[in-house]
Amino acid sequence: MNQPDYKNWIPKWMICSGAVGTAVSVILLLIFIITLRGTARAVLSIVFALASVLMCVYLVWSVIAYNAFSYTGRRRLSKDIIESTAGFVKLESGQTALDIGCGSGALAIAVAKRNPSAKVIGCDRWGKEYAEFSMKLCADNAKAEKAENVVFQKGDATALPFADEQFDAVVSNYVYHNIPTKDRQAVLLETLRTLKKGGTFAIHDIFSRQKYGDMDSFIRKLYDMGYEKVELINTTNGRFMSAKESKLLFLRESKLLVGKK
């Protein structure tokens, strides 16, 4: 493979299911209008007209989101977010970084390329929900990018297979909001467990109160534990994306949690 293929956060099956759903709803609507009479015709026509509109909206949104996130499209939002997050990691020779939920390897590889004398590990669960992502895809992408200082291994963010204080930096992008847990602050603490004293972190995600609870008190707790320069930076004010774009793509409340242990 000569070119990396980071795939898309919107899987192709979403577009396919939108197209099939729209076509089936419209065909059934036409069949009911042509063949039925009376109340059945009225009820089924209304139901399938509504279904057609909803499926069509879903299809159009999937195509818009797919194009926005595409690495080869015009907007390249995923690439912008990855590169900007990677920009927060500065490693010296021999230091190591961990990317949690590395997907297709984009952020781990971006950090590795920016810090060629450091070593990066990308880990992911590689479950069913992002079936296009795999450890092999990550390795192929690293090879295509000529990034020899990055390796990949399987690992779950909720119980990382790494020692306490192993890494000089930890990064992650849009992973924890996907994890079905009531306590995402616990997942953050599990991440920070692997960080050395003096190490830095840059974690980008949808930090809504609904998903994370009270992040102000979490940040105060980190300061009490001795962490420094902890900040939750809004990335939907033009920094990574516009507010309008974040609403359209369901990325409202995207923020970058940064700091030093």
Ligand SMILES: C[S@@+](CC[C@H](N)C(=O)[O-])C[C@H]1O[C@@H](n2cnc3c(N)ncnc32)[C@H](O)[C@@H]1O
């Ligand atoms: C939206 S993708 C983001 C991938 C990558 N971070 C990026 O920026 O391109 C979410 C990723 O989180 C991973 N993931 C979800 N739950 C996980 C868990 N409990 N542990 C590790 N990875 C997980 C998924 O497998 C998927 O690769």
